[in-house]
Amino acid sequence: MFAALLKDGYSQLSAYERKRLKNITENAKFFAALKLHESAARLNQIATKRRPHVTKRAKPKKAEDETVRRRSMRLQRVEPSGIPTLEGSAQPEAEEYPQVPAGPLPMVPEGEMENSKLAEDLLATWMRISEMKADDTEKRTRDMKRYQESLNSMVLSEDNIKKVVKYRVCSMAIHPSESIIFVAAGDKSGQIGLWNVNCKSEGAHVFVPHNYLVSCMHFSPFNPAHLLSLSSDTLRCGDVTRAVFDEICRSEENFSSFDFLEDTASTAIVGHWDGNVAIVDRRTPGTSSELSADIGFKRTRTVHVHPVNKQYFIAAGSVDVCIYDVRYLKSNRNKPVSSLKGHTKSVASAYFSPVTGNRVVTVCADDKLRVYDTTSLSTVAVLSTISHNSNTGRWLTRFRAIWDPKQEDCFVVGSMAQPRQIEVFQDTGELLHSFYNLDYLGSVCSINVVHPTQNILVGGNSSGRLHVFKE
DNA sequence: ATGTTATGACCCC
DNA sequence: TGGGGTCCCTAACA
Numbered sequence: 001m002f003a004a005l006l007k008d009g010y011s012q013l014s015a016y017e018r019k020r021l022k023n024i025t026e027n028a029k030f031f032a033a034l035k036l037h038e039s040a041a042r043l044n045q046i047a048t049k050r051r052p053h054v055t056k057r058a059k060p061k062k063a064e065d066e067t068v069r070r071r072s073m074r075l076q077r078v079e080p081s082g083i084p085t086l087e088g089s090a091q092p093e094a095e096e097y098p099q100v101p102a103g104p105l106p107m108v109p110e111g112e113m114e115n116s117k118l119a120e121d122l123l124a125t126w127m128r129i130s131e132m133k134a135d136d137t138e139k140r141t142r143d144m145k146r147y148q149e150s151l152n153s154m155v156l157s158e159d160n161i162k163k164v165v166k167y168r169v170c171s172m173a174i175h176p177s178e179s180i181i182f183v184a185a186g187d188k189s190g191q192i193g194l195w196n197v198n199c200k201s202e203g204a205h206v207f208v209p210h211n212y213l214v215s216c217m218h219f220s221p222f223n224p225a226h227l228l229s230l231s232s233d234t235l236r237c238g239d240v241t242r243a244v245f246d247e248i249c250r251s252e253e254n255f256s257s258f259d260f261l262e263d264t265a266s267t268a269i270v271g272h273w274d275g276n277v278a279i280v281d282r283r284t285p286g287t288s289s290e291l292s293a294d295i296g297f298k299r300t301r302t303v304h305v306h307p308v309n310k311q312y313f314i315a316a317g318s319v320d321v322c323i324y325d326v327r328y329l330k331s332n333r334n335k336p337v338s339s340l341k342g343h344t345k346s347v348a349s350a351y352f353s354p355v356t357g358n359r360v361v362t363v364c365a366d367d368k369l370r371v372y373d374t375t376s377l378s379t380v381a382v383l384s385t386i387s388h389n390s391n392t393g394r395w396l397t398r399f400r401a402i403w404d405p406k407q408e409d410c411f412v413v414g415s416m417a418q419p420r421q422i423e424v425f426q427d428t429g430e431l432l433h434s435f436y437n438l439d440y441l442g443s444v445c446s447i448n449v450v451h452p453t454q455n456i457l458v459g460g461n462s463s464g465r466l467h468v469f470k471e
Numbered sequence: 472a473t474g475t476t477a478t479g480a481c482c483c484c
Numbered sequence: 485t486g487g488g489g490t491c492c493c494t495a496a497c498a
Contacts, residue, residue: 163489299474318474346474365474394477395492416492443491463490 100190100211102250105236107243109205110191119205125196126240129177130225141355141408144426150455151424151433153471156440160468164193164204169460170397172449173217175224181468183449184227185460186214192229192238197468209236209245216257220265228268230258235270235280249280259305259313261326269313269326271300277315279326293329295322295336302349302400306357312337312377314360316350319343321362323377338380340372348390349400355408359383359427361401363390369401369413371427384429389416396462397446401425405452412457414446422448422459422469435459435469 109119142150165187175182181197190210196202210231220226220237227238228248232255235248254273261267261279267290270278275297279290299317306312306323314323321343322336340350345365352374353359360372360380369386390399401413409427417423421436422445435441435457445459445467457469 391493393493394495395479461490462492465490 100208102234103247105209105245105247107207107238107240107245110208111206118202121199122194122196122202122205123240123243125180125199125202126175126182126194127225129175129180129182130223130240132177132179140406142406144432147407147410148432150471151435154435154455154457154469155471156435156437156467156469158440159200160197160470161440161465162195162197162204163463163465164195165189165191165206165464167191167464168395168397168462169447169464169466170213170215171217171229172447172458172460172466173219173227174449174451174456174458175219176221176452177224178454181451181456181470183458183466183468184217184219184229185447185464185466186210186217186229186231187464188213190214190231192217192227193464195466207238207245209238210234215255218258218260221260222263222265226265228258228265230255230270232256232273235268237282248282251278256300256317257302259303261305261313262310269303269305271303271315271317273299273301275300275317277303277313277324277329279329291329292331293334294332295324295329295334296320297322299346301347302351304351306352307354308357312357314340314350314352316347316362318346321347321350321360323374323380337377340370340380342370342382342385348398349402351401351403351411353408353427354403354405359403359409361403361411361427363388363399363401363413365390365398367391369425371429383427386425386429388413388423391416392444392446396444399446400448402448402450404450406450412448412450414444414448414459416444420444422457441467 107123109116164185167188169185170188171186173184183195183197185193190212191206191208192214193204193206195204209229212232214229214231216230218228220228225240229236229238234250235255235258236245237248238245256271256273258268258270261269266283267279267281270280272278276292276294277300278292281290295315297315297317297320300315301317303313303315311325311327312323313326321340323338324334324336340360343364343366348363350360350362358375360374362370367388367390369388371383373381373383392398399414401411403411410424410432412422412424415421415423419436419438420441420443421434423431424433426432443461445461447460449458455471459467
């Protein structure tokens with residue numbers, strides 16, 4: 001093992017290490033200048049501060065709160081000076097609320113100013129596994145019997161459970177490496193936890209590149225040393241080779257999700273909570289989006305690009321689920337290529353199947369999972385409807401059904417069922433498998449991610465804990 | 472009517 | 485006792 005490492009390019013590795021250390025040193029100065037650690041400490045303090053004991057939902061304080069009633073938490077926390085109507089009103093928390101500053105942020109772990117050696121090792125691992133040429137094994141869809149066997153072989157052990165972020169998991173991403181299981185989880189408060197599942201000593205470390213809920217994350221398929229993360233006000237790219245979280249774009253609108261438009265991952269489509277979608281080019285950081293298009297949605301919760309014909313993308317939000325052609329997007333009055341009908345309540349997610357894009361699975365608050373046949377994008381039809389309790393209630397992240405990237409016709413979704421489990425369905429609507437473990441899985445995993453080439457499933461719950469099922 | 476948004480109760484050391 | 489960790493139902497409001 002170690003011999004292989006030596007042979008593989010030990011000298012190269014140390015060169016990277018040197019480069020990294022240099023970056024870290026430079027960043028430390030930057031960090032000090034920003035006094036980010038002070039803000040971070042205050043964030044911690046405020047975040048842990050208990051609110052007064054109330055049995056019912058606090059009633060709005062009439063007139064003074066009225067103006068902000070309909071705004072998002074993000075907007076409510078905007079600097080008080082920005083909202084003249086709040087001037088002089090008692091909103092101490094809003095004033096104290098610390099902000100992660102705009103622009104590039106050093107990739108320094110939270111609350112580990114002194115002993116950050118282990119976090120250094122973790123980042124070095126991320127960089128090393130990103131240098132390795134990915135095995136170009138084709139994504140192959142196995143026959144159902146073999147697939148089921150592989151699912152049966154995946155188990156959860158005590159070692160493969162870890163709390164990696166403080167609050168509930170809102171998004172996850174898994175590194176494509178086949179030698180190390182490396183996972184990123186984003187939480188409600190803007191934290192991103194990175195975890196090397198294979199190495200107990202390196203463990204998990206937390207970074208805070210965002211102020212608000214991290215709704216969507218992807219490692220760049222072109223360069224997995226880049227981790228893109230989206231929060232309501234920023235899209236960032238964590239670049240481990242430079243030890244920086246760059247800012248790709250920032251907006252006053254609420255970002256909700258994004259996806260890459262091509263294999264080079266240089267442009268992305270970004271969904272806005274208020275309905276619009278935008279095209280963003282990563283190569284021109286700091287500039288605003290190239291195009292903002294009104295697709296006629298009240299909300300846009302998820303966007304996903306077709307895996308083969310990348311000019312198409314699917315958007316979901318409120319009760320609308322539509323497919324659009326990005327080539328014909330204009331600023332307003334966009335007509336969808338097709339519309340996926342039948343949802344009677346708000347839709348939590350809609351994703352294309354991974355290899356052909358011939359299927360779409362949606363999760364809806366009407367307690368149904370729907371699979372659509374999208375072989376012909378102009379004539380989309382429902383293929384199957386599955387009853388599934390999606391009432392996650394007040395404290396849980398809503399379920400999103402995600403396809404297994406290795407298996408064209410099967411998807412994974414969290415469940416409210418007891419004992420707690422993560423379910424795998426076939427596009428026909430058949431329940432193929434339930435991942436559960438009476439000893440170690442005692443909570444609902446709302447967010448799940450499957451490794452692109454290996455039999456690995458990670459489930460994230462609403463207290464920041466990840467569970468890794470593997471062979 | 473419908474979609475969105477909040478944060479309490481319990482257990483354990 | 486009390487604070488931190490952990491889990492997750494529903495109900496007001498626009």
